[in-house]
Amino acid sequence: MPTYTRTNAWNNGGTFNNPILLWYAKGVGVMQSRQLNDTSSWWFFAAIHGQRIGQSASFPDWTTLPSPPQVRTAPPPSQSDKDLYWDQCQHQTWYFAPWHRGYLLALEQQVRAAIISLGGPADWALPYWNYFGPNNQFQMPPAFAEQDLPNNGGPNPLYVKARYGPDFSGNIFVPLQFVNQDCMTNDLFTGDDAVTPPPGFGGPQTNPLFSHFGGTSGNLENNPHNLVHGFVGGRTQQGARGLMSNPLTAGLDPIFYLHHSNIDRMWAAWNITSMQSNPTDNAWLQGPPSNGERKFAMPLPGGGSWVYTPSQMSDLGQLDYTYDDLQAPAPSVAPLMERLVRLGVLEDEAARAAEGVAPMITGKQIELLGASPKALKLEANGARTMVKLDSKVRRKVSASLLDAAETKNPDRVFLELENVRGQGDADVLNVYVNLPPGARPDNHPELLAGSAGLFGVSKASEPDDEHGGEGLNFVMDITKIIDEMHLRNALETDSLDISVVPYQPIDESADITVGRVNIYRKGD
């Protein structure tokens, strides 16, 4: 039995009646009392994820953030400490999950050490916020909204002023009509197949030699991770941004670590309960140093450094911790069979008989099917564009759907938002296909291609950032929508009508643009 068990923050109502949360608050308080240059301080750990200090007079610079917390922006640490530890966060890469696991373990050790120094439990472990839990667990645990600790314990270190939520009000919740656990039915860490949209559960492989495109989050990272960041951080109607909405400030908010604890729990459940495998490539196992990039390094309590690789992050038993709940949604059974039933190729009985058989291999050719004519500038209520389809390629898709058989699988179709740029890190864009004019998007969930959380978009839009100013890309599986069009004989069309609908009206200063909307087919 592992020494440490992470438990649900909503135990005992998610209030300070949950002793795990009360000790977390006290431990965070100790870390927040330390200086920026102390490798055990709250501020130093936030900077390990990402930081901007003293470079500009606007968000996300730490010198401009409202308090609480009173963010310490001095004294600066040594250059060697900065070079070793700061700005390590891994996003839009297959290192997302393992890097964050090590980051959580290191933070947890620091908080635990602080708790022990206060006479707290030696087996304290970081709780998780499972927004998919029953009842009102989609709401942030109430302890984080309290301004003071109980029994006149002073200010609550878990309280953050710049946490605005999805509807600008400071009511923090996760809208579950858009945030989902669909990624848990994926069966590939990297890549795509019949049940795994690209770029896979864990993210795209970072090609060491010829690709800096990246910019596309893995399925776990995109939804729920990115969306929860945007919804929890949020913004005000005056344009102030929440800490959680930007990777350069997110680590300052104590709720960050409970959100990531839940993401880590989902990865563990995917491995343990769903029995899905992590990559075995050397480039993943050994981490970025195999590509000539920085190693993963974390400061330890009392000094010293811990260097780790993704290969060391795969086994919770070896890491001496577990979760009290590792349930995972049941994976789709024979998804291709389900699709063939939907397309009328198979009867239900035949599909049931085929359950459990190995999934059939699908075609690997990927080809552009259509593209929008020009870049989209998103107005307050989003944007609408006609994506013109190439008639020859469209006929290939139609033919593959007509020829679908148990031995010949139909094409899959994906929508991509390419080069999404801007300052709206907190914004969430919902993308619909062929939404009738004047219709309320909420009434047409069957036309929803997917949701895109713009967490990190402002950084990715900077020309001298590691993304080269190319912004972010989002891929959505619209195969089911295309299948339905085919069944209604509506696929013989020259274009698709794509609506990009923001969850909340877009602030003008967000200046969000979409370089191009692409439709791809993948098949033979």
Next chain:
Amino acid sequence: MRNRVLLISAVAWVFLFAGTQFSAGVESSVAAASESHSHHASSASLLKMNPPASWAIEWLLMLAAMMAPTLITPLWYIRVRNFARRRLRSSALFVFGYAAVWMTVGALVLAAETGLKLLHVQSFWPAATLAMIALVWQTSPAKQRCLNRCHAHGSFAAFGASADLDALRFGISHGVWCVGSCWALMLFPMLLPLGHVAAMAAVSTLVFSERLERPTPPGWRFRGLGKATRIVLAQTARLCKGLRLVAEQKD
């Protein structure tokens, strides 16, 4: 696609190694000019010995050999962002735009090279001076800006003449940033009295290595071989470990 581009580069290197007549021609003509003590006659002699067409071929070969590997990423981007039937055409337009920029620069470089060689026959001074300038440029924030822009690709039209124009435009802009990043490095081997090809190979390695680095905020710093060296070391260590394991299994 990657292998085809690397093959083109390899073939160009073979031609460069084999075809040293151009360099030899320049050197012999410069020597003749030196003996005659007449710059006018020397220039005429140089042009006669090395007509513009020959210069252009030499420069194109250099481009193909040294720069083709750095084009794999933008060419891959063009491939995935175009309809299958347009891939070749858009790639060709991109390469044309890119090469046009470098050919324009090449004409200026070759003119400067000829002029400098007339003034400093068989001297290392031009190359040494340029090496100093290249060193300063290599460490400058401006160089980093250019390098960062070499990673940009933007979005372009997929249909009709707009798609052609955008592919051409992408090639030109990529070429401009590439020139900004590599101009000094490219000039350096041209000015050496001897050892052109070896210097070109060294510069080529440096240019390719620079592109492996992620875009980063501009600043004064040494840059170039860091990441490439780390990759080589990591892969070598992995190979050694593998060999050691195999040897242990045999024992």
